[in-house]
Amino acid sequence: xxxxxxxxxxxxxxxxxxxxxxxxxxxxxxxxxxxxxxxxxxxxxxxxxxxxxxxxxxxxxxxxxxxxxxxxxxxxxxxxxxxxxxxxxxxxxxxxxxxxxxxxxxxxxxxxxxxxxxxxxxxxxxxxxxxxxxxxxxxxxxxxxxxxxxxxxxxxxxxxxxxxxxxxxxxxxxxxxxxxxxxxxxxxxxxxxxxxxxxxxxxxxxxxxxxxxxxxxxxxxxxxxxxxxxxxxxxxxxxxxxxxxxxxxxxxxxxxxxxxxxxxxxxxxxxxxxxxxxxxxxxxxxxxxxxxxxxxxxxxxxxxxxxxxxxxxxxxxxxxxxxxxxxxxxxxxxxxxxxxxxxxxxxxxxxxxxxxxxxxxxxxxxx
Numbered sequence: 399x400x401x402x403x404x405x406x407x408x409x410x411x412x413x414x415x416x417x418x419x420x421x422x423x424x425x426x427x428x429x430x431x432x433x434x435x436x437x438x439x440x441x442x443x444x445x446x447x448x449x450x451x452x453x454x455x456x457x458x459x460x461x462x463x464x465x466x467x468x469x470x471x472x473x474x475x476x477x478x479x480x481x482x483x484x485x486x487x488x489x490x491x492x493x494x495x496x497x498x499x500x501x502x503x504x505x506x507x508x509x510x511x512x513x514x515x516x517x518x519x520x521x522x523x524x525x526x527x528x529x530x531x532x533x534x535x536x537x538x539x540x541x542x543x544x545x546x547x548x549x550x551x552x553x554x555x556x557x558x559x560x561x562x563x564x565x566x567x568x569x570x571x572x573x574x575x576x577x578x579x580x581x582x583x584x585x586x587x588x589x590x591x592x593x594x595x596x597x598x599x600x601x602x603x604x605x606x607x608x609x610x611x612x613x614x615x616x617x618x619x620x621x622x623x624x625x626x627x628x629x630x631x632x633x634x635x636x637x638x639x640x641x642x643x644x645x646x647x648x649x650x651x652x653x654x655x656x657x658x659x660x661x662x663x664x665x666x667x668x669x670x671x672x673x674x675x676x677x678x679x680x681x682x683x684x685x686x687x688x689x690x691x692x693x694x695x696x697x698x699x700x701x702x703x704x705x706x707x708x709x710x711x712x713x714x715x716x717x718x719x720x721x722x723x724x725x726x727x728x729x730x731x732x733x734x735x736x737x738x739x740x741x742x743x744x745x746x747x748x749x750x751x752x753x754x755x756x757x758x759x760x761x762x763x764x765x
Contacts, residue, residue, distance in 0.1 A: 400418055400421060400422065400423045401421055401422045401423070401449070402422070402423050403422065403424070403446055403448035403449055403541065404448060404541050404598040404601050404602065405446045405448060405541060405601055405602060405605055406423060408446075408602060408605055408606075409424075409425040409428075409446065409619070412425075412428055412619055413428060414426070414427065414428045414619070414621060415427050415428075415621070417622070419449070419512070419622055420449060420511070420512040420513035421512070421513070422449040422512060424446075424449060424621075424622055425446070425619070425621040425622065426621045426622045426623045427621040427622075427623045427624065428618065428619050428620070428621055429618070431621070431623035431624050431627060431716070432624075432716045433618070434618055434619075434620045434621060434623070434624035435624040435627050435628055435716040435717070436716060436717075437547070437616065437617075437618045437620065437624075438546050438547045438587055438589055438620060438624065438628055439547070439548075439589065439628075439716075439717055440547070440548070440616075441547050441548070441549050441615055441616035441617065442545060442546065442547035442548070442549040442550050442552075442553055442591075442612055442615050442616065442617050443545075443546055443547055443617065443618055443619070443620035443624070444543065444544070444545055444605070444608050444609060444612065444617060444618070444619050444620060445543070445544040445545075445546065445619075445620050445625060446541070446542075446543060446605070446619075447542045447543070447544050447586075447593070447625075448540070448541040448542050448543075448601070449512035450509055450510065450511065450512055450537075450542050451508075451509065451510040451511070451512065451514075451515035451518065451535070451537045452507065452508075452509060452535075452536050452537050452540050452542070452595065453507070453508040453509075453510060453515075453518070453519065453522070453533060453534065453535050453536070453537070454501075454505070454506070454507055454508075454532075454533075454534040454536055455505075455506045455507075455508055455522075455531060455532070455533055455534075456504060456505045456506070456531070456532045456534070457504060457529070457530045457531040457532045458504055458530045459504075459529040459530045459531050460504040460505065460506055460531055460532075461473055461504060461506075462529065462662075463525070463526055463529050463531045464498060464506060464508075465660075465662045465664065466525060466662065466663070466664055466665070467485060467521070467522065467525050467664060467665060468483040468484060468485060468486075468496070468498070468664060469483070469484060469486065469647060469655070469656045469657070469660070469664055469666075469667070469670060470482075470483045470484075470498075470655065470656070470657065470660075471657050471660045471662070472498065472500075472506075473662070475498070475500045476500065477500055477502070478499075478500065478501070478568050478569050478570060479499070479500055479567065479568055479569075480497050480498065480499045480500075480567040480568060480569055480582060480584060481497070481498050481567070482495070482496075482497055482567075482655055483495065483496045483497065483498050483655070484496070484641075484647045484652065484655070485510075485518060485521065486646070486647070486664070486665050486666035486670065487521075487643055487665060487666060488665050488666060489666055489669060490646040490647075490648075490665075490666030490667075490669035490670045490673070491642070491643040491644050491645060491646060491666070492637075492641045492642065492643060492645060492646070492647065492650070493514065493517055493518060493521050493643060494510050494511055494514040494517065494518050494637060494641075495511070495635060495637055495641055496508055496509060496510050496518075497509045497582075497584060499569045499582065501569070501580075507569070507580075507595075509542075511637045513637065513638060514637060515535070515537060519533065519535055525665070539597065539598060540595055540596065540597060540598065541595075541596050541597075541598050541601035541604075542593055542594070542595055542596075543593070543594045543596065543601065543604060543605060543608065544585055544586070544591060544592070544593045544594075545591050545592050545593075545594065545608060545612075546585045546586075546587045546589050546590075546591035546592075546620075546628075547587075547589050547590070547591060548589060548590060548761065549615040549616070549617075550589070550590055550591040550592055551590060552615060553608070553611060553612050553615050553617065554574060554581070554592055556611055557574045557575050557607065557608070557611050558573060558574050558575060558576070559572055559573075559574050559581065559592075560572075560573075561581070564581070564583050564764070565583065565764055565765060566583050566584070566590075566762060566763050566764045566765070567582075567583065567584060568582065568583055569581065569582040569583075569584075570582075572594075574594065574604070575603070575604060575607045575611075577596060577600045577603070577604055579594050579595055579596040579597075579600075579604075580594070580595040580596075581593075581594055581595075582595070583764060585762060586625065586628070586629050586634055587625070587628040587629060587632065587762070588628060588629070588631060588632025588634070588756065588758060588760040588761065588762055589628075589760075589761055589762055590761060590762050590764055591762070624716075626711075626713070627713050627714075627715070627716055630711050630712075630713055630715075630722065630724070630757070631715050631716075631717055631718075631722070631756065631757045631758045632756045632757075632758065632760050632762075633684060633724065633755035633756035633757060634756075635650060635652075635724075636711060639695055639710045639711045639724075640682065640710045640711055640724050645726075646666070646669065646670055646673060646678070647670065648670060648673040648674055648678055649673070649678045649679075649680050649681060649682065649726070650682050651681065651682040651755070653674060656670060656674070658671075658674065677729065678729050679728070679729055680707065680726045680727065680728060680729055681726070681727060681729045682710075682724060682725070682726055683724070683725055683726075683727055683733070683752050683755075684722065684723070684724060684725075684752065684753045684754060684755040684756075684757060685709075685712075685722065685723040685724070685725055685739070685741070685750040685751065685752060685753065686720050686721065686722055686723075686750060686751050686753050686757075687720070687721035687722075687723070687741070687748060687749075687750045688738070688748070688749040688750060688751055689748055689749065690721070691721065691741070691743050691748045692712055692713065692714060692721050692743075693709045693712035693721065693723035693725070693741045693743070693750065694709060694712050694743075695709055695710060695711060695712065696708060696709060697709040697712070697741050697742055697743060698741070698742040699725055699727055699739050699740070699741055699742075699750075700739065700740040700741075700742065700747060701727070701728075701730070701732070701733055701737075701739045701740070706727045706728040706730070706733065706739070707725050707726045707727030707728060708725060708726060709723050709724070709725045709741065710723075710724045710725055710726060711723060711724045712724070715757055715758070717757075717758050718757065718758065720757070722757045723741075723750070724755075727739070733752065734752060735752050735753060735754055736751065736752065737751070737752045738750070738751055738752075739751075739752065
């Protein structure tokens with residue numbers, strides 16, 4: 399049975415095109431993907447991301463436990479701060495990528511991908527043996543609304559959000575339109591914005607009020623189609639495309655997120671540290687097609703006549719008009735920024751250039 403978020407009927411009433419995504423019936427677009435994409439880049443958009451998982455971790459060993467299951471150093475995570483994490487298996491491959499928020503002493507919120515909630519919970523439970531830890535999956539009781547775009551801050555302030563100077567990657571208890579919720583300054587678009595975690599019973603009222611109050615800022619509801627093009631322009635990974643259980647964070651270009659000085663052991667640490675020291679056999683790169691063809695997930699990549707990798711994500715960038723992609727390629731020094739490779743599209747090779755990531759300037763950091 400396909401699941402529905404608490405806001406499902408709102409999307410249907412707005413005329414959204416609905417699709418099955420990770421076991422959920424979700425809006426892929428309300429108008430056009432390009433129009434919705436540009437709304438987020440230039441103004442503000444509203445997303446229902448309630449299919450994401452919300453797992454609360456508590457107990458006297460909560461910090462020690464989380465430190466055991468992610469490469470990031472949770473002991474250094476400050477109160478009301480967030481950190482982007484991965485959940486590696488014993489071989490360093492990724493079961494999921496996460497955001498972990500510290501809500502209190504030995505009290506954390508873990509946000510996981512909709513398609514991986516069951517796998518994450520199974521892995522977390524298996525790794526808590528002998529520890530005083532409570533793992534509480536509350537995904538079914540909460541809705542998650544994302545307000546994203548350069549005018550997001552103006553909109554939430556208009557609606558009563560009264561926290562001065564909230565920084566990026568922090569979470570605060572807040573009151574918006576009289577509703578108590580958790581407001582994190584995070585997102586998946588490359589723009590500034592907020593993700594509002596609210597109890598289901600208030601989500602429909604909040605959704606309607608955000609769209610109503612946001613009219614003066616040009617707000618629109620945004621579907622999964624534009625969410626994907628926005629995150630790809632910002633070179634943000636999508637689990638199942640750019641990340642999986644056979645890929646380590648170092649191969650995925652996420653070494654910036656893996657501390658080199660963390661003392662505590664964690665799953666896959668030996669392999670991950672070895673890759674940092676000795677290099678990897680494959681690497682994630684950004685590509686721009688040099689003709690009008692679009693590189694799609696799974697397409698093969700060639701260099702000097704040799705197959706060297708495959709596309710993981712690709713689209714036409716609504717912001718630049720260029721055909722962009724992420725890809726894994728063999729880690730050869732000749733395959734570097736500025737190099738030309740070929741992508742096999744409908745049994746013909748088409749030139750693409752390796753370019754720096756992200757594909758647009760990200761504007762999500764508020765210090």
